[in-house]
Amino acid sequence: MEQPLYRRTMPSPVGELTLVGGDAGLVAVLWENDRPDRVPLGPLIDEEHPVLAATQTQLREYFADGRRVFDLPLDFRGTEFQRKVWAALLEIPFGETRSYGEIARGFGTPGASRAVGAANGRNPISIIAPCHRVIGKSGNLTGFAGGIEAKAWLLAMEEGQPLLL
Secondary structure (H helix, E strand, O other): OOOOOEEEEEOOOOOOEEEEEEOOEEEEEEEOOOOOOOOOOOOOEOOOOHHHHHHHHHHHHHHOOOOOOOOOOEOOOOOHHHHHHHHHHOOOOOOOOEEHHHHHHHOOOHHHHHHHHHHHHOOOEOOOOOHHHEEOOOOOOOOOOOOHHHHHHHHHHHOOOOOOO
């Protein structure tokens, strides 16, 4: 039997976030205007869970510019390739960016930048697994589930630039 998943919402500078997790760890950080099919989860329980409380605390610290690395158990749910891409996101340091092509080359598959982009777009654990740190080859900001404005805000915050949203 599958373990239950719990949900809580929290306000943030980039909009309301929905945190989803269970006994195995954090499963998702979703945006208020997220497409329902981007991260399929099934039924969620609106009750407290320790992983959600820890996530909210760490996200608040991140937004207050006091946390650069998250220390949470993560329960990524996706294909083997998606999980590989999402693990690569965790390796991008605070305040730095990588292109889809750089991530694909890191896997030894330089022609897989579009597949990396597709997996990045399905990243269920936004901000914590920093898909906002992935940019186009030209340095342009590209698609982001939270919107380009939120992506720009997160990158500017991490670079210590003035913040407008």
